[in-house]
Amino acid sequence: MDGDRRGKGGTATGQWGESTRLVHAGRDPWRQHGFVNAPIYRGSTVLYPTYDDLMHRRSRYVYGTKGTPTTEALETAWSELSGAAGTALAPSGLSAVALALMSAVKAGDHVLVTDSVYRPTREFCDELLTRLGVETQYYDPVIGAGIDALMRENTSVVFVEAPGSQTFEMQDIPAIAEVAHARGAVVMMDNTWATPLYFPPHARGVDLAIEAGTKYLSGNSDLLLGLVSANERCWPALRRTYELFSSCPGPEDVFLCLRGMRTMKLRLREHERQAFDMARWLAERPEVARVMHPGLESDPGHAIWKRDFTGASGLFSIELKPASRAALAAFLDGLKLFGMGYSWGGFESLVIPFDCTTYRTATRFEAQGPCLRFHIGLEDLDDLKADLDAGFARLRASA
């Protein structure tokens, strides 16, 4: 059946390097009259030439929800980039998280989720999984092989996210995966920060890897999309769950996501370079208590990052020295180049204040001063630094 081939790709690009795969995966110009890119297929109905063909569903495509050449192009490309057996798409990153979880749990199960998980993932577990009779237990992100002590007979999923959402703790994913697999559980990872370019999830023991395409695949803050890639073990259940939900993204967003993927490596490199520079600059500031960026030698997760990751993206956090609410507002409200808002991964720089002391359950996040998460965009660094420098002056003036 069609679904078995989906995401595996007609043109195997596996023998090529990563950059070549980024350019060639999921593309077959000779299927589309020589045009370089797969076109946007809009469609629900797929016609069958004869009664017999219809009855046997004898056609390359079956129905709009089950895939089109457009969706298949992105699925195939992502599988090849991720080293996955198959990829399923979702209309947002969070819906990809939900899809991955729903493909792997049943009533009565126990799932282990890192305490540093993206907060809406936590809400999905606490509200929806609880309603379905699945128990979620949060664990210390830096637990490593110690996760063994938390595993139960009915533990079906260990969910990891590294670095942690907002707080950037690193997790020893190979160690966690070894324990989880020995106990028969599935390892699921939100890999949005690193992307497969900086962390090849399946080669490191992850069974189901989630990517919010909204971030670096889009690269332009102009779409919402999610992807779940699976290894051979988890692909059939993932694909079937995708079909049952039929929660499919629109063809324009899929097309734009694939377009973004072609240049993602170049953009990511620049975000990485700029963010490293900015993180080091911030670490020297007297107003800053600490920088949370696993690529910095001083970071507690640096050794794991260096061992398992091949790069860092443009997102990191800082803790300021204690400051009043008014001083923080003065810092943030006057910024001219840093936008204040959720999401990230686009060309523009962003900042948000956060406080995760209020909702963590397995660990305490220690911070004396206000915390800020930055996404470093593609602007001139000198301009970005001047913007923050003026912000720090306002912060000091109103302290």
Ligand SMILES: *Cc1c(COP(=O)(O)O)cnc(C)c1O
């Ligand atoms: C943004 C984000 C998501 C969700 O993506 P949406 O498309 O906004 O739903 C999931 N995980 C992480 C780590 C994210 O940053």
